[in-house]
Amino acid sequence: MDITHNALYEGPGKLSGSMHLHGGGHYELTVKDHFDAAHALPGYDGPCQYLHGHTWEVEVVIAGQHLDEVGMLYDFKDIKRDLHQLLENFDHRCLNDVAPFDEINPTAEHLARVMFYELEKTLPAHISLVELSVWESPIAKVTYRP
Numbered sequence: 001m002d003i004t005h006n007a008l009y010e011g012p013g014k015l016s017g018s019m020h021l022h023g024g025g026h027y028e029l030t031v032k033d034h035f036d037a038a039h040a041l042p043g044y045d046g047p048c049q050y051l052h053g054h055t056w057e058v059e060v061v062i063a064g065q066h067l068d069e070v071g072m073l074y075d076f077k078d079i080k081r082d083l084h085q086l087l088e089n090f091d092h093r094c095l096n097d098v099a100p101f102d103e104i105n106p107t108a109e110h111l112a113r114v115m116f117y118e119l120e121k122t123l124p125a126h127i128s129l130v131e132l133s134v135w136e137s138p139i140a141k142v143t144y145r146p
């Protein structure tokens, strides 16, 4: 990028303009956590119908437009805490025993959607939850986005 062609550039050390304060865009923050849990997928034609375990990685993207007086959209510390508290409900459990997965199969898809709406409840009104991804293994993930 050639910043000398940027309308904001007024010479060395002289970047200026309201875009530096507002910009008009939005910010996305991403955090990740994990939990260990077993599950079985009744009805699945393969070994996953039997009880087995995964280290599940969960990645969330939140977004918003307005920064606080410190210059943050939302403190990483807060979204990490909220995600961690959510995942504690599932950690070292058999997912098939944890509601609502006692009634629906604990596939990565169902997990991603259920977790999305649970996490969304913890966010303030000016922050939106964009997507939540569940990695069942380092090479397989599902992303839920409303």
Ligand SMILES: Nc1nc2c(c(=O)[nH]1)N=C([C@H](O)[C@H](O)COP(=O)(O)OP(=O)(O)OP(=O)(O)O)CN2
Residues within 6 Å of the ligand: 041, 048, 052, 106, 107, 108, 109, 136, 137, 140
């Ligand atoms: N779309 C989905 N596909 C599968 C899900 C799922 O939740 N959503 N789940 C499974 C099973 O949980 C299975 O444990 C994972 O299967 P797989 O990806 O095949 O993982 P493996 O480690 O057993 O695979 P390798 O063959 O060792 O690579 C299946 N599919």
